[in-house]
Amino acid sequence: MAEHTVIATRDDYLEAVEAIAAGTGPVAVDAERASGFKYSQRAYLIQVFRRDAGTFLFDPPAVGRFEELNAAIADEEWVLHAATQDLTCLREVGLDPKRIFDTELAARLLGMPRVGLGTVVEELLGIHLAKEHSAADWSTRPLPEPWLLYAALDVELLPDLRDAIDALLVEAGKSEIAREEFEDELARDLKPSRSEPWRRLSGIHAVKGLRNLAVARELWLTRDQLARELDTAPGRLVPDASLTAAAKAMPETKRGLASLREFNGRASRTEIDRWWAAIEAGRTTKDLPVVRGNSDSLPPPRAWADRNPEADARLKAARAAVTELSEQVSIPIENLLTPETLRRVAWNPPAEITAETVGAGLAEYGARAWQIEATSQIIAQAFVEAHQNPAESDESAS
Structure with a gap:
């Protein structure tokens, strides 16, 4: 195919699959x-x-399913950023790797301060990538030629970048850590279901009163339905702020809604009947939402000192210890152990605090083996010290 020709037919696609299968080394995607x-x-x-x-640019809506390509490269390592x-x-579309190398995640594990593809490529390969x-x-x-050039470069450099990063992982003794993280990415549910997705509405915390929340x-639900029907980003119809x-404001009439200056967006007036019907539904529904969604979320850490002082002392002591370790091993703290995992084990610690019991708690909340090995001992020690010297723990964290 020509260098930047987009593959949009099944025949061209199947020909490309044969060529890719005959290639060598990992597959950049x-x-x-x-x-x-x-x-x-x-x-x-x-x-x-x-x-x-070579490089292949596929048009997924035109090609359809990619099972043949998936079968051809299923046993190969896929390189993604x-x-x-x-x-x-x-x-x-049927592309589901069994083994990956994530250059962005690997760069994080190496402690690189900036991990965007352009930055990492420039630092490790000496190539400027716009x-x-x-x-x-x-x-x-059709897609403009400059876009296609950009898209092609995104994958053409990935195998060389993968090799450069892999060498650094070996040098830093982090190859096994990276392997565990890559496996976790593949196993992770990337589309978690949300029982009340409307609570993601920006600014929802400023809406007071159950009727206003309704x-x-x-x-939100009305906008989401319309956006789905039109296949348009919801915010392009009416922004969250509107x-x-x-x-x-809870306008009393449709005219009042139309005259509300803050209610804007390209569909704010053309679909005014739709929005007004939603407001009336919220005004009259008997199914009022609770102030906070039903979840097992923890209170914000700023409230811990009043609600659970012992947990607050544990969290502050452990957070300081994990932060220090993060700096020592040059791994960002959120990759070393997610803040949510640390908060949960601090809020609900094991009855007997040891490295083993803390490690079991971390595993329950999704920590990987390498994370547990790296942090369970220092977290257990921090918990014990927080129990023995709560005042000192509070001072050291402040």
């Missing part, structure tokens, strides 16, 4: 979506590069 433009997170371009095969951003849309089209509307057809919920403004 990337995907481009239309986030911020479309409702769905589907892939609108999939890029594949393999040594001795920030794999969690692409795995869901790749799986939607990123000006990363936020483009990739559903555009209106905000109905507006929905929360309407929920707080």
